Each structure stands twice: as C-alpha cells, then as structure tokens.
Amino acid sequence: MVETLWKFHDIDSKFIPLQNGINPIVQKVLFYKGITEAAEMEEFLSPKPKKTYNPFLMRNMEEASALILQYIREKKNIWIYGDYDVDGVASIALLMDFLSRFTDHLHYYIPLRAEEGYGLNCDAIQEIKNNGADLIITVDCGSTSVKEVALAKSLGMEIIITDHHNLSEEKPDCLILNPKQEDCPYPFKLLCGCGIAFKLAQALQKKLDAPKTCLNEILDLVALATVADVVPLIDENRTMLKYGLQRMTHTTRHGLNFLIQSIGLGGKKITAYHIGYILGPHFNASGRIDDARAGVELLLAKEPDKIVALTQHLIACNDERKLIQDQGLELCRERVEKEYQDDLFLVVDSGITHEGVIGIIAGRIRDIYYKPTLVVTEAAEEGILKGSGRSIEGLDIYEELKKCADLFLKFGGHKNACGFSIEKDKLNLLRQRLNLQAREIIENTPDIFRKSLKIYGIVTPPEITEKLVEDLERIEPYGMGNEKPLFLIPNLKAPAPSDLLFMGKSKEHIKLRGISGNKGTMDAIGFGLADFYINHLNNPAALDLLGFPCFNEWNGHKSIQFMISDMKRSSL
Structure with a gap:
C-alpha cells in the first residue's frame, strides 16, 4: 500500500487576517481558494449570493x-x-x-x-x-x-x-x-x-x-x-x-x-x-x-399513481445498477490482482458487464489502486469493445488516449474521464502503449501515482468549537472546485482500548472516543480505516489525524465529531 502524501498549503507567509468579523481559520481557507478581498468573502459565505449574469x-x-x-x-x-x-x-x-x-x-x-x-x-x-x-x-x-x-x-x-x-x-x-x-x-x-x-x-x-x-x-x-x-x-x-x-x-x-x-x-x-x-x-x-x-x-409528473410507479421504477433500477456494478467491480479487481498489478495504467476487460456501469467501475478501480483506469465491455457488434476511463490528478487521460487515436474506432472525453470504442484484438496493444506513456510520465513526475491530500491548517481539539463548525458550514456546498478543507490534528494521544471501537457489518470503520475538546469530549470517525489502523499503524503511541470537523445529530442530540480522511503514526 502506497502511503498518501500530505501537502501543506504554502500561504502562511502571505496570509494576514482581515478585520471583517470572519473567523481567521475560515479566512485562511478562503484565502487559499483565491478569495482574498472582504467583499468577495462576504459574497462567498452569504446564504443569498448575488453573483449571476445577464x-x-x-x-x-x-x-x-x-x-x-x-x-x-x-x-x-x-x-x-x-x-x-x-x-x-x-x-x-x-x-x-x-x-x-x-x-x-x-x-x-x-x-x-x-x-x-x-x-x-x-x-x-x-x-x-x-x-x-x-x-x-x-x-x-x-x-x-x-x-x-x-x-x-x-x-x-x-x-x-x-x-x-x-x-x-x-x-x-x-x-x-x-x-x-x-x-x-x-x-x-x-x-x-x-x-x-x-x-x-x-x-x-x-x-x-x-x-x-x-x-x-x-x-x-x-x-x-x-x-x-x-x-x-x-x-x-x-x-x-x-x-x-x-x-x-x-x-x-x-x-x-x-x-x-x-x-x-x-x-x-x-x-x-x-x-x-x-x-x-x-x-x-x-x-x-x-x-x-x-x-x-x-420530475414532471403530478398524478399520484404515476409518481408512485415511476419512483418504484427508479429505485429498482438503482438497486439493479448497484448489483451489476458490484459484480463487475469484483471481477475487475480480481483481474487487476492476477494480471495487471504492476501496470501503471490499468486497462481491464470486464467481460459482458453492462456498459452503463463501466464508468463507475473505472472510477472505483482508480480510487482503489490510484492509477488511471480504463474498463471495457463487449459491445453489441461482434469483436468490438466499448470502454470508459477515469484519471488521477495531474494526468490528462484524454491527451494520453489521443496519442493512441489510431487504435480507436471512436473516442472522446476530457482530462478526467473518457469514452471510446475499439476492436477487441487491439486492446493489448492499447494497454502496452498506455503503460509506456505512463512510464515516461512517472520519470518526469515521480509522485504523480501517489494520492495527495491538502492540509488547510493545523488545529487542536480545543479549537474545534461549535462556532468554528458553524462558520465552516458557510463554505458549503462542497464539491469540484470547492473542495472540503482538511485540517491536521497533530500528536494526538492514541486512544485507550476502551475508547477504540470498530464499527460496520465487517468492522471496517473506526471510532476514537474521548478526545478532549473545548467543552467536554468529541469522537473521531474513520470510514474504511479499521484495517489500515490495525495493520499499518501498529499500536501507535500518538496519532496525526487529517480530516474535517462537523456536527453529528442523533435522536435530537447534537455533538461535534471529527471525520478522519487519513491518519499516520505521529512523528513528534
């Protein structure tokens, strides 16, 4: 397993808080996002923004x-x-x-x-x-x-x-x-x-x-x-x-x-x-x-019977999609493990998996191995494959496929995703050429195949107050172009056995209880991180947690929790 890189934003030397009533931690987040003027900050945080055009x-x-x-x-x-x-x-x-x-x-x-x-x-x-x-x-x-x-x-x-x-x-x-x-x-x-x-x-x-x-x-x-x-x-x-x-x-x-x-x-x-x-x-x-x-x-219906039938249909389609997707993902993972684990650019044949889900599967395989990924399936025409691809940060998958344009019957896309059709007997050649291109890329950019997480700032548990969480909520909605800011809690004493819980059907999630905060204690939750904690951190004395503070509301009770994106053994 390749360790995730943590990268600090180099803005501390340039950042000077404005006297505008906005929390300095929030100001620093906005500053990194390129929002540096007081009026711009107010507009970005406003529940009723006015930025629109004729x-x-x-x-x-x-x-x-x-x-x-x-x-x-x-x-x-x-x-x-x-x-x-x-x-x-x-x-x-x-x-x-x-x-x-x-x-x-x-x-x-x-x-x-x-x-x-x-x-x-x-x-x-x-x-x-x-x-x-x-x-x-x-x-x-x-x-x-x-x-x-x-x-x-x-x-x-x-x-x-x-x-x-x-x-x-x-x-x-x-x-x-x-x-x-x-x-x-x-x-x-x-x-x-x-x-x-x-x-x-x-x-x-x-x-x-x-x-x-x-x-x-x-x-x-x-x-x-x-x-x-x-x-x-x-x-x-x-x-x-x-x-x-x-x-x-x-x-x-x-x-x-x-x-x-x-x-x-x-x-x-x-x-x-x-x-x-x-x-x-x-x-x-x-x-x-x-x-x-x-x-x-x-979206247009008004008749109750029609709405019920259509809703049931969409739910059934989504259930079927998830089943097909899970089966296709398992097949693709097996093939990567057996045949392509050393490849830098994954090109995986999913057999007869429904073409409607191969893009989702490509994204999941990309996330698991952190490598650019193409997944193909058999088309209706004999001897033809349809494919979908997803890329990693810093690698333009459209430009890489463009170098192989002579192999495709049809292809298109952008830097993060692509779609194409190709003759089945040309798939191995495509795999070889893309891997050669990937080796050239890694020579010039050695860390490109290592996932990186950006650190927006260092906080201590007492600094994570309800007011701070409320202020951070004003930066929402998060998504592409407005990523959720991650904060580092350094050198946190590892939890006692009674405060370390494993949750989920397969005990795949982890909860650290009893972290001393501003008022009382808070929990830290790491989804899918239980195996990593057990097998890679090896009973640490102290932890560095990277994540985001938010509210947890349950049965009318509201509390602060820290959602862990990644964790490391503390080096302090």
Missing part, C-alpha cells in the same frame, strides 16, 4: 430566444432533445416545465444509451421530423453535431443548440448557446447543460415579462444537475446551487418530493452530498439500465 451576454441568446418566441406565438411544434444522464434529464425537465406555461405544442426526446449512444443522431432527427417537429432545442449536447444539424435543416426544421461541452473546429450551422464558443462574452464558462438551459429560460422570462416565480420553481432542477454533472461549484454555479438547494429542501415538485421521502431523505436539509451520492444516482440509473425518460417523467 443571460443576453451569451452569444446568440437574443436571436435564439426571439426564434423560440416566434415558434410559440405561431403554435408550432417544439422538441427538446437531451442526453440520458442527470444533466440531460434535468435540462429537458426544466425546459418542458418552463415552456409548457406558454405553449401546448411541446415534446421531448432522449436517445437510448445502448442503441443510440450520446448526442444527436440522424435516425432520431428523422423520427422527430416524422412526428411533426418544427424546431429542435438541444440540451447538454450538440456542439459537435455538424452532420445531424445539416440533416435537420435539410428536412425543414430549425435547430438551436444549448450545450456546455467543448466545440470542434467545424461548428454546426445553427444558433448555438455555449459560453465556450469563440467570441462569446459570457463571463462564466463553466455552467452545466442545465445551467445554460436556465439562462435561456431567464432570457425568455424577460422577453415575456413573465413572473420570476416561474424561474424560482425550476432552480431545484439546476441544483440537481450542477452537482450530478460535477462542474466546479464556484461563481454563478455556486449562486444557483445555493438557491436551488433551498428550493429542493422545500420542493413543490411532486415526483421529486416523493422520491426524497421514499429514499429516506424526508425532513432533511438537502445538501450537495445528498444529490451526488443518493438522489443523482437514482436518476442516472434509469438511463444506465433502462430508459432515461422515466427520470424526466417523474
């Missing part, structure tokens, strides 16, 4: 919104075309919800993952035309769909693309709403697909002089997509997410509310964690295992 700053927004209004007034048929992941599902639901207030001539289309794959396809466009479409609005896809857009126009349809993915050199010949396109003056480039759909709704609301409540009521969908699509939780994303989480906690969306109740989140303040690890996977599972339309239908 939707008409986005290139083509004026023309696109005007065209949609024209089609609404002429009572023409508008079709929303989206992706089958959470971002696509939420984006379709958002525009269906918003536009249905102004037109009855509204429909949507989501491709099936296995049969059609991601994005626009020509067969779907022909089917949409056959169903009487006049205008297609894409959400979360379309930025590279040159031939598909040309087909739509040749069939007599208008098409507007709303998307957040990178564009290719050749752009589709239509109106495009994408802040990443060249010459787009929109100041924030990192919205998710649903965020861009929301900006379109904002523009239409202004043109229609509609009540702002019709925007407030769709912010729960923006929150769902923003977290699930793992875009940076900064700037305008942070603003929309904060309001969206408030909306989701008190949602009037019947289907979403019933799902929240059914999966044990009823009565709780919905957080980014709940979306990322509980709610989001239920919507994703439908697109992975079956048909993503079920997610859209649940």
Whole structure:
C-alpha cells in the first residue's frame, strides 16, 4: 500500500487576517481558494449570493430566444432533445416545465444509451421530423453535431443548440448557446447543460415579462444537475446551487418530493452530498439500465399513481445498477490482482458487464489502486469493445488516449474521464502503449501515482468549537472546485482500548472516543480505516489525524465529531 502524501498549503507567509468579523481559520481557507478581498468573502459565505449574469451576454441568446418566441406565438411544434444522464434529464425537465406555461405544442426526446449512444443522431432527427417537429432545442449536447444539424435543416426544421461541452473546429450551422464558443462574452464558462438551459429560460422570462416565480420553481432542477454533472461549484454555479438547494429542501415538485421521502431523505436539509451520492444516482440509473425518460417523467409528473410507479421504477433500477456494478467491480479487481498489478495504467476487460456501469467501475478501480483506469465491455457488434476511463490528478487521460487515436474506432472525453470504442484484438496493444506513456510520465513526475491530500491548517481539539463548525458550514456546498478543507490534528494521544471501537457489518470503520475538546469530549470517525489502523499503524503511541470537523445529530442530540480522511503514526 502506497502511503498518501500530505501537502501543506504554502500561504502562511502571505496570509494576514482581515478585520471583517470572519473567523481567521475560515479566512485562511478562503484565502487559499483565491478569495482574498472582504467583499468577495462576504459574497462567498452569504446564504443569498448575488453573483449571476445577464443571460443576453451569451452569444446568440437574443436571436435564439426571439426564434423560440416566434415558434410559440405561431403554435408550432417544439422538441427538446437531451442526453440520458442527470444533466440531460434535468435540462429537458426544466425546459418542458418552463415552456409548457406558454405553449401546448411541446415534446421531448432522449436517445437510448445502448442503441443510440450520446448526442444527436440522424435516425432520431428523422423520427422527430416524422412526428411533426418544427424546431429542435438541444440540451447538454450538440456542439459537435455538424452532420445531424445539416440533416435537420435539410428536412425543414430549425435547430438551436444549448450545450456546455467543448466545440470542434467545424461548428454546426445553427444558433448555438455555449459560453465556450469563440467570441462569446459570457463571463462564466463553466455552467452545466442545465445551467445554460436556465439562462435561456431567464432570457425568455424577460422577453415575456413573465413572473420570476416561474424561474424560482425550476432552480431545484439546476441544483440537481450542477452537482450530478460535477462542474466546479464556484461563481454563478455556486449562486444557483445555493438557491436551488433551498428550493429542493422545500420542493413543490411532486415526483421529486416523493422520491426524497421514499429514499429516506424526508425532513432533511438537502445538501450537495445528498444529490451526488443518493438522489443523482437514482436518476442516472434509469438511463444506465433502462430508459432515461422515466427520470424526466417523474420530475414532471403530478398524478399520484404515476409518481408512485415511476419512483418504484427508479429505485429498482438503482438497486439493479448497484448489483451489476458490484459484480463487475469484483471481477475487475480480481483481474487487476492476477494480471495487471504492476501496470501503471490499468486497462481491464470486464467481460459482458453492462456498459452503463463501466464508468463507475473505472472510477472505483482508480480510487482503489490510484492509477488511471480504463474498463471495457463487449459491445453489441461482434469483436468490438466499448470502454470508459477515469484519471488521477495531474494526468490528462484524454491527451494520453489521443496519442493512441489510431487504435480507436471512436473516442472522446476530457482530462478526467473518457469514452471510446475499439476492436477487441487491439486492446493489448492499447494497454502496452498506455503503460509506456505512463512510464515516461512517472520519470518526469515521480509522485504523480501517489494520492495527495491538502492540509488547510493545523488545529487542536480545543479549537474545534461549535462556532468554528458553524462558520465552516458557510463554505458549503462542497464539491469540484470547492473542495472540503482538511485540517491536521497533530500528536494526538492514541486512544485507550476502551475508547477504540470498530464499527460496520465487517468492522471496517473506526471510532476514537474521548478526545478532549473545548467543552467536554468529541469522537473521531474513520470510514474504511479499521484495517489500515490495525495493520499499518501498529499500536501507535500518538496519532496525526487529517480530516474535517462537523456536527453529528442523533435522536435530537447534537455533538461535534471529527471525520478522519487519513491518519499516520505521529512523528513528534
């Protein structure tokens, strides 16, 4: 087992606390995140942030919104075309919800993952035309769909693309709403697909002089997509997410509310964690295992019987997804242990594992071995494999695969994740070439295959007060671009046997009790760290704990606990 690197942020020499009433520990965290001015700090910590931008700053927004209004007034048929992941599902639901207030001539289309794959396809466009479409609005896809857009126009349809993915050199010949396109003056480039759909709704609301409540009521969908699509939780994303989480906690969306109740989140303040690890996977599972339309239908449904049936379906899909995923993960782990343990770049054949879960499995294998990982499965076409990849920090998996482009039938992605298809007999060659590339990388960056954790500061147990925990909560929601700050408690006396507990079905978790704090004692919890404590720390006299303080609420009792991310034998 490779030891995790702990890295201190080198800001102490530059950091001078401001006299603005904000806890200096919190100020230091914000300072490291690049938030150094008093006004910026107040905005970042505010429960009602104001950082948002005029939707008409986005290139083509004026023309696109005007065209949609024209089609609404002429009572023409508008079709929303989206992706089958959470971002696509939420984006379709958002525009269906918003536009249905102004037109009855509204429909949507989501491709099936296995049969059609991601994005626009020509067969779907022909089917949409056959169903009487006049205008297609894409959400979360379309930025590279040159031939598909040309087909739509040749069939007599208008098409507007709303998307957040990178564009290719050749752009589709239509109106495009994408802040990443060249010459787009929109100041924030990192919205998710649903965020861009929301900006379109904002523009239409202004043109229609509609009540702002019709925007407030769709912010729960923006929150769902923003977290699930793992875009940076900064700037305008942070603003929309904060309001969206408030909306989701008190949602009037019947289907979403019933799902929240059914999966044990009823009565709780919905957080980014709940979306990322509980709610989001239920919507994703439908697109992975079956048909993503079920997610859209649940978000739009109002009939009680339909809501119950759809909720049960999503829960069943998620249960099936977890079972398939666990089986595939076990198979991949066995193959890594037997065949590829010495590889730096893992390329693992998962047999006939459902392609809807291979990306999740690749992420889990990456986390277990901390190596860039590709997982492949058999495609419907004989002799063809479909694959998905996940990378480690500092290694751009898209660029590494790009060096092997001659081996792929198709590939795409970004620095953290990728997808591809390849002939089966070329897989071993791909594995060999990627491992050669990885060896070159490690020669220049020796620590790249060692996981590192960043230390935001040193604290002692007495410094961890309720006020500090409350102040740190103001930095939420945590996620990509706003990572949870980790603090070091150094040289903590190892617990007596009576204060050392092992928990969980397999006793895989650890609890250290009786740590003397500011008022009384607190516990420290380490999920999945029991084996590490027993086998690697070897009865230490003192410990260095790296983690994060938070509240634990149980049966009406509220206490502070320290959530351990990693621990080491103290060297002091």
